[in-house]
Amino acid sequence: MKVFIFPPTSLILSDLVERFGHEPLVMMRVIRDKVTDLSLDSPPLNVTPEDVKAGLKYAAVDTPPGVRGRLALIGPLIENADAAIIVRNADYSFGCVGCARTNEYLRYMVKRRGIPTLEVEYPKENEEDAKNFVYSIEKFLRDLKEGKKNGRD
Amino acid sequence: MSKVTKMVVVSSYAPILSKIYKLQFDLTIKETCFGVLISGEEEEMRRATDYMRNEFGNGVFIKERGFPMGDVRRCRADRGGGARPGFYQLEREIKMLPLIEDSLNNLDEEVDYKIHPYDQDKKMNAIKLQKMIEGMYK
Amino acid sequence: MEEIKIALLSCGAEYSGIYREIETAAKKFNAKLIYPYVETKNIDLATEELGLNVASPDLRLMAASAKSIVEGEVDADAVFICTCFRCAEGTLMRSTVRRYIHEHSEIPIISYSFTERTTAATLYTRMEALTTTARRKDLLARKKQEGITAGIDSGSTTTKATIMEENAVIGRGWVPTTDVKKSAETAFNDALNETGLNKGDIEALGTTGYGRFLIGEEMHADLIQEEITVNAKGGVFLAEKQEGPATIIDIGGMDNKAISVQNGIPGGFTMGGICAGASGRFLEISSRRLGISIDELGPLALKGDYRNVEMNSYCIVFGIQSLVNALATGSVPADVASAACHSVAEQVFEQQLQEIEIKEPVIMVGGCSLVEGIVKTMEDLLGVKVIVPRDSQYIGAVGAALLSSGFI
Numbered sequence: 052m053k054v055f056i057f058p059p060t061s062l063i064l065s066d067l068v069e070r071f072g073h074e075p076l077v078m079m080r081v082i083r084d085k086v087t088d089l090s091l092d093s094p095p096l097n098v099t100p101e102d103v104k105a106g107l108k109y110a111a112v113d114t115p116p117g118v119r120g121r122l123a124l125i126g127p128l129i130e131n132a133d134a135a136i137i138v139r140n141a142d143y144s145f146g147c148v149g150c151a152r153t154n155e156y157l158r159y160m161v162k163r164r165g166i167p168t169l170e171v172e173y174p175k176e177n178e179e180d181a182k183n184f185v186y187s188i189e190k191f192l193r194d195l196k197e198g199k200k201n202g203r204d
Numbered sequence: 205m206s207k208v209t210k211m212v213v214v215s216s217y218a219p220i221l222s223k224i225y226k227l228q229f230d231l232t233i234k235e236t237c238f239g240v241l242i243s244g245e246e247e248e249m250r251r252a253t254d255y256m257r258n259e260f261g262n263g264v265f266i267k268e269r270g271f272p273m274g275d276v277r278r279c280r281a282d283r284g285g286g287a288r289p290g291f292y293q294l295e296r297e298i299k300m301l302p303l304i305e306d307s308l309n310n311l312d313e314e315v316d317y318k319i320h321p322y323d324q325d326k327k328m329n330a331i332k333l334q335k336m337i338e339g340m341y342k
Numbered sequence: 343m344e345e346i347k348i349a350l351l352s353c354g355a356e357y358s359g360i361y362r363e364i365e366t367a368a369k370k371f372n373a374k375l376i377y378p379y380v381e382t383k384n385i386d387l388a389t390e391e392l393g394l395n396v397a398s399p400d401l402r403l404m405a406a407s408a409k410s411i412v413e414g415e416v417d418a419d420a421v422f423i424c425t426c427f428r429c430a431e432g433t434l435m436r437s438t439v440r441r442y443i444h445e446h447s448e449i450p451i452i453s454y455s456f457t458e459r460t461t462a463a464t465l466y467t468r469m470e471a472l473t474t475t476a477r478r479k480d481l482l483a484r485k486k487q488e489g490i491t492a493g494i495d496s497g498s499t500t501t502k503a504t505i506m507e508e509n510a511v512i513g514r515g516w517v518p519t520t521d522v523k524k525s526a527e528t529a530f531n532d533a534l535n536e537t538g539l540n541k542g543d544i545e546a547l548g549t550t551g552y553g554r555f556l557i558g559e560e561m562h563a564d565l566i567q568e569e570i571t572v573n574a575k576g577g578v579f580l581a582e583k584q585e586g587p588a589t590i591i592d593i594g595g596m597d598n599k600a601i602s603v604q605n606g607i608p609g610g611f612t613m614g615g616i617c618a619g620a621s622g623r624f625l626e627i628s629s630r631r632l633g634i635s636i637d638e639l640g641p642l643a644l645k646g647d648y649r650n651v652e653m654n655s656y657c658i659v660f661g662i663q664s665l666v667n668a669l670a671t672g673s674v675p676a677d678v679a680s681a682a683c684h685s686v687a688e689q690v691f692e693q694q695l696q697e698i699e700i701k702e703p704v705i706m707v708g709g710c711s712l713v714e715g716i717v718k719t720m721e722d723l724l725g726v727k728v729i730v731p732r733d734s735q736y737i738g739a740v741g742a743a744l745l746s747s748g749f750i
Contacts, residue, residue, distance in 0.1 A: 082270025100359035115426030117354025146289025149400025181303035284376025
């Protein structure tokens with residue numbers, strides 16, 4: 052199944068989703084398509100004013116351009132997702148997930164879609180936290196595979 | 205088929221580079237401080253990542269990378285010293301990898317573990333707090 | 343022109359489709375955008391030090407970048423701070439970072455809030471001023487005019503010219519801008535006529551304003567310079583406040599500027615130019631509606647009370663409509679004149695003066711500084727005495743004549 056992850060750039064989430072047999076929907080793929088496009092209009096990421104306008108699909112014109120530009124990149128990932136894993140305390144996420152308002156809205160978009168969702172927290176420096184993090188994710192992804200109802204489904 | 209780039213990060217030392225070279229994958233490989241960057245056609249990349257997962261198990265973590273290897277747009281030297289935005293999160297996640305690796309090992313060994321839901325109320329019960337305060341003045 | 347490095351502190355230029363516009367504007371003035379080196383552990387420490395604990399990670403990174411710049415860990419000559427228009431958190435952090443850098447270093451800064459419609463052309467004057475301040479400290483160090491020099495300020499509404507000799511203005515020309523070249527020629531000749539000198543006597547010429555490149559090339563000017571640098575120098579020169587801090591407020595015919603100056607060198611500045619409601623044009627139309635000349639508007643405004651007129655908008659269309667309605671319903675002209683002045687001054691106060699450090703003395707220049715009602719309202723809004731120096735309307739031409747004497 053296609054699993055949206057937040058942060059959508061996370062190494063750990065991306066790896067775990069793939070490791071447990073699903074497809075992570077990640078920002079890196081979006082960026083790859085953007086930056087390897089032959090017509091590079093707006094370096095470095097090739098996010099153009101047209102992309103920002105496309106963000107109007109998700110938020111009104113009086114929403115700051117940085118929010119709409121980010122939503123235009125990440126929104127389609129949520130639209131295509133069958134499930135989602137969200138890390139709540141991703142405080143060191145910069146760039147495409149560097150805006151708190153956008154991140155709040157992304158979480159809302161996931162909720163609105165009503166897809167199975169797991170919310171976890173990055174482990175602090177102890178084994179217990181790490182186990183809980185990994186085991187929660189493994190169970191969530193296993194249940195998805197087995198077709199069990201999860202989260203908000 | 206299009207070209208993709210992946211980041212392979214090791215949680216502790218693993219001789220990735222020498223093994224990949226030995227197996228002569230048709231890939232561009234670059235060693236970095238956290239592991240290796242590999243780039244090539246999707247099919248060959250899948251063979252390489254499957255191999256690394258089998259060979260190094262829970263000790264390697266793999267994710268895609270948006271920018272091609274050595275792209276000046278993300279290069280520190282060209283940016284005047286500052287890291288690309290994704291670096292800080294990667295650095296933070298890399299610190300967690302040994303713990304994640306251990307947890308994955310436990311999972312493989314089917315060590316029984318009871319998951320604690322994240323939604324549980326972490327606030328202290330008011331009566332418990334009252335008893336604690338009362339205990340201080342006994 | 344040596345390359346200079348501008349540290350870009352932004353929370354989302356790359357995601358707003360305008361990064362290339364900033365880069366293009368920087369390249370035009372041979373500047374390179376750089377990103378300060380920041381250690382992960384310093385991100386939270388810096389946020390704590392600046393004292394504004396915001397939620398957005400990119401804004402926290404902006405604080406850490408500012409700290410790196412202040413501590414000299416970054417080889418940056420200037421700083422460009424920009425955040426999204428209409429983001430409260432971004433705006434608060436932008437001014438916090440700007441203030442922090444300003445108080446802890448002498449590095450020139452500009453701050454800007456962008457939309458996806460921001461173009462490189464909108465940034466040119468700002469970028470030119472920023473790079474000039476960083477690059478030409480020697481030029482800006484000039485405090486005294488020498489020889490016989492001329493300055494021409496080709497503005498959007500009027501063209502001004504001055505002739506200077508022995509550190510004093512000896513000739514002045516002031517004409518409405520119609521054909522840019524012809525207006526410059528006329529203003530220049532008018533200024534020469536006042537002195538009895540000929541063109542050949544002029545040892546150096548400087549041009550500034552919207553038409554600076556066109557007339558500068560046509561008249562073989564020694565100096566072609568944007569208005570921020572020129573007006574900063576001209577302002578402190580005319581007010582005799584060349585040492586220490588000062589704030590220059592210039593409300594012109596079509597745009598306005600606020601410049602924070604230290605020892606005659608611009609430290610931070612802001613430019614408005616999107617809304618004609620915050621310009622002299624608004625006052626011109628108001629005067630016409632009142633059936634008086636612009637010269638009469640200022641004294642009339644001083645006799646009125648803006649609070650007696652209901653203004654619903656700063657807009658040059660709807661705001662003027664409010665004034666017309668007020669006249670139609672019996673408001674006295676003095677109150678309407680006062681309301682017109684208040685509207686312009688308040689908009690400049692709300693939209694420009696929040697972006698720089700207001701330090702006394704506050705010097706008002708430009709055409710609108712002659713409208714007493716504007717000056718009085720600005721004094722009330724800022725709570726400080728505002729200085730309007732002699733020849734304040736010739737500010738650009740004086741600054742250009744002063745700076746060009748460095749080329750003799």
